[in-house]
Amino acid sequence: MPNARFQYYPLKTPHGIAGVVGIRPGEAKLSAEAQRMIEALMDQVSTALERTILADEAADARASAEGEKLRSALLSSISHDLRTPLSSIVGSVTTLRSLDKKMTKPVRDDLLANIEEEASRLSRFVANLLDMTKIEGGAVKLGKEPVDVADVVAAAVRRARQTWPQREIVTKIAPAVPPVAGDAALLEQLVFNLLDNAHKYSPAESPTAVSVTEEAGQIVLRVADEGPGIAQDELERIFEKFYRVKGGDGRSPGTGLGLAICRGIANAMGGSIHAESPVSKRRGTRLVVRFPKVASP
Numbered sequence: 001m002p003n004a005r006f007q008y009y010p011l012k013t014p015h016g017i018a019g020v021v022g023i024r025p026g027e028a029k030l031s032a033e034a035q036r037m038i039e040a041l042m043d044q045v046s047t048a049l050e051r052t053i054l055a056d057e058a059a060d061a062r063a064s065a066e067g068e069k070l071r072s073a074l075l076s077s078i079s080h081d082l083r084t085p086l087s088s089i090v091g092s093v094t095t096l097r098s099l100d101k102k103m104t105k106p107v108r109d110d111l112l113a114n115i116e117e118e119a120s121r122l123s124r125f126v127a128n129l130l131d132m133t134k135i136e137g138g139a140v141k142l143g144k145e146p147v148d149v150a151d152v153v154a155a156a157v158r159r160a161r162q163t164w165p166q167r168e169i170v171t172k173i174a175p176a177v178p179p180v181a182g183d184a185a186l187l188e189q190l191v192f193n194l195l196d197n198a199h200k201y202s203p204a205e206s207p208t209a210v211s212v213t214e215e216a217g218q219i220v221l222r223v224a225d226e227g228p229g230i231a232q233d234e235l236e237r238i239f240e241k242f243y244r245v246k247g248g249d250g251r252s253p254g255t256g257l258g259l260a261i262c263r264g265i266a267n268a269m270g271g272s273i274h275a276e277s278p279v280s281k282r283r284g285t286r287l288v289v290r291f292p293k294v295a296s297p
């Protein structure tokens with residue numbers, strides 16, 4: 001553009017022209033040397049731009065691959081976890097309807113118990129999914145009330161005993177444990193999730209131990225089972241969303257979300273959670289939750 005007051009330099013990248021730089025030379029014409037220098041400079045700028053564009057594209061691709069992985073893990077987990085109990089419920093109902101009078105009372109009771117159990121499993125599963133999306137979306141407003149851990153544990157244990165009446169739960173709660181700051185309902189959900197896992201991943205006849213103690217200014221909650229335990233290199237990974245130990249018992253339905261939710265709740269209350277295994281005689285898993293106690297007024 002010979003009549004323009006600016007001189008324009010395209011920023012060329014292998015993807016095409018990424019921009020144009022206009023330079024106003026002032027009175028004197030640019031010397032050949034100055035031109036060469038500007039051109040060299042523009043080359044550098046183009047290369048830098050190209051790198052930035054590529055890095056952005058790579059980051060986008062990574063994010064969408066992760067999102068994709070998450071979505072497909074969620075989908076396969078949901079379809080399995082929703083379908084299994086649903087088909088069992090539908091099967092039981094169909095049998096009840098078609099055989100009706102021909103059925104003995106114990107068989108009928110058995111089918112009804114099965115429907116009840118599978119329906120409550122479904123309901124736990126959906127509740128877990130909802131919790132997770134709420135925690136992730138920041139929709140859960142965590143209360144910051146003083147919470148009596150002993151009370152909350154007692155409530156969760158009561159619920160667990162109703163849910164699994166045949167299982168033994170041994171509790172050991174230190175007297176007068178000071179309160180922690182947080183949300184009683186969410187803490188109860190955390191404890192219940194740990195009890196759920198302890199029961200899912202240990203033999204029916206083995207007991208589950210729950211304890212609450214005060215140690216060095218912290219309130220410590222432990223839930224231990226006598227199941228096969230967790231390998232050393234899985235102890236952290238089990239807190240990842242959708243992570244389930246491969247070759248685990250394989251039959252227990254689950255989403256791999258329970259412990260991610262537990263960690264979300266513990267962290268939101270200023271605490272932490274980790275897993276230990278083995279507990280004794282090369283067996284067992286112990287989940288340990290620590291909370292700072294509320295500072296005295």
Ligand code: ADP
Pocket residue numbers: 197198200201202225227228229230238239243244245246248253254255256257258259260285
């Ligand atoms: P889910 O139980 O739905 O699979 P969790 O996030 O609660 O999801 O647990 C993740 C994985 O950690 C489980 O699939 C299981 O393999 C392992 N796990 C959790 N708790 C225990 C336990 N008490 N004993 C053995 N394995 C466990």
